[in-house]
Amino acid sequence: MSRLDLDTVLSWVPEGSRVLDLGCGDGAFLARLSEERGAVGVGVDIDPANLVTAVSRGLDVIQEDINDGLHCVIANRFDVVILAHALQELTHPHIALQRMVDIADEAIVSFPNFGHWSCRLHLGVKGRMPMSRVMPRHWYDTPNIHFCTVTDFDALCSALHIDIIDRATIAGPAQHFLGRWFPNLFATSAIYRIRRSGG
DSSP states (O other), X not given: XXXXXXXXXXXXXXXXXXEEEETOTTSHHHHHHHHHHXXXXXXXXXXXXXXXXHHHTTOEEEEOOGGGTOTTSOTTXXXXXXXXXXXXXXXXXXXXXXXXXXXXEEEEEEEEOTTSHHHHHHHHHHOSOOOOSSSOSOTTTOSOOSOOOHHHHHHHHHHTTEEEEEEEEEOOGGGHHHHHHSHHHHOSEEEEEEEETTO
């Protein structure tokens, strides 16, 4: 399945940026950033198989658990740090966000919106945790441990003194404009550009 959030992330990364991709997986997106944006990137992942594949692509990668605080990464070393569709999988997402805006001038975060109307309807009618194309796994085997809505993320940024530079949303074709104007209800995913307040 094509990841529409990654197209937006790609468009927000300035040409030639120094990029840190958290939860880089097999490095496919990091390679795309290098090819299409001329980015100089480093990936972080915990899965050894992903790291082997990323290295085979000629990428620089670090094996580290994001939940441990990214102590191996020097503050202000990068222009952009990316966390794509992994925020909800972190043990302490608020700590990760604070660290991200210290590591780079800007951070880009995308996540599935658990406030989408279909999630609410599914839970209300069926009484079970929702599953969808964006969230295809059962509650007991999903990596998602912190269910976040667009409104939750806005409030968290405010509490952490993080500025929201830009926000984009992903919604179905019939709900595109509704997703833009009422994102908490109609966006299936959200993408944010953020930075430390006063940065």
